[in-house]
Amino acid sequence: MPHTTAHTAVFDLQLASDHLRLVPPPPAPPYAAPLGWGTVVQAFGPRMPTALALEHAIAIVEDAVMPATRVLPGTAYVLRTASPLLREVALTAGADLAARPARLSRAAVENLFSRLDSQAHRPGHADPALPQRPDFAAALLILREALHHWGSEWIDVGG
Template sequence: MDESQKEQAGAGEGDLCLLTIGEHESWLVQGRQEPLRLAMGYRALVPGQTLGQFHREPPSPLELEQAIAWVEDIVMPLATDLAPCSALRLTPSLLTPLFGPVTLPLARIEQSFAQLAAMAERDPLAARDLPAGREFAATLLILREFMHHLGFIEVSLLAAQP
């Protein structure tokens, strides 16, 4: 996590949360608190393994389920430790090219995840709106589980810095 990301988290209200989904780890900053390191990233869904359970492209239904269980094990303890946040921001990620800098409701993230699940079931129509790639799938899965289990109703995707 770099200094500009820490500044973005601290800007405005103290109860904003900034999530950075990195390759092998992610970071959560709440207001001006120290960043919290999370042992999950779009290339590290299982400790010590590149791309975790995602061996297929798109991931299989079983791979998705295993990844969900693993991410839940990391995210669920935060529900008791994390003070309520008024808003969630996501630093530029693999989701930014698809959605752009925008605020998305949880329902839109869930819709995209349902489309990913349909892709896993080999539904040919599901692939038309989502990019291929295990890394995109992992990023979407992490964000979805984070929002779903920590009660965020929307996420603001931040623009990439020029």
């Protein structure tokens, strides 16, 4: 579980359309996966995900984020991101982006993901709290899986 102290290692999560990178403090090499929000959007098709597409995408994302645990320490660390799309997820989840640090909890991400999952299981229903864009849904899914599999209780959101 990440905690912030003066000597806590900081890991940067970089999320782009075609890749995900987890960058540890030097000299450790980063973890990179050829999976980004655009890759997940392809699994959804050019629309918000259906229940089946969401389940398929979860499996794809898990396969990409789980190996990153090899670069994470067995001790406390801080996870942070400057990804604009993850910043939008944080804002939608209710994070106070004016706070320093602007922190998005795993619980808030899970709550937002539950709304996405509920929408996916109700064809024709559009949750007004969710941006109705596949790229947003993909970034939310990736962040949810990363926080869960990496054991992070939050992510600091900059930008």
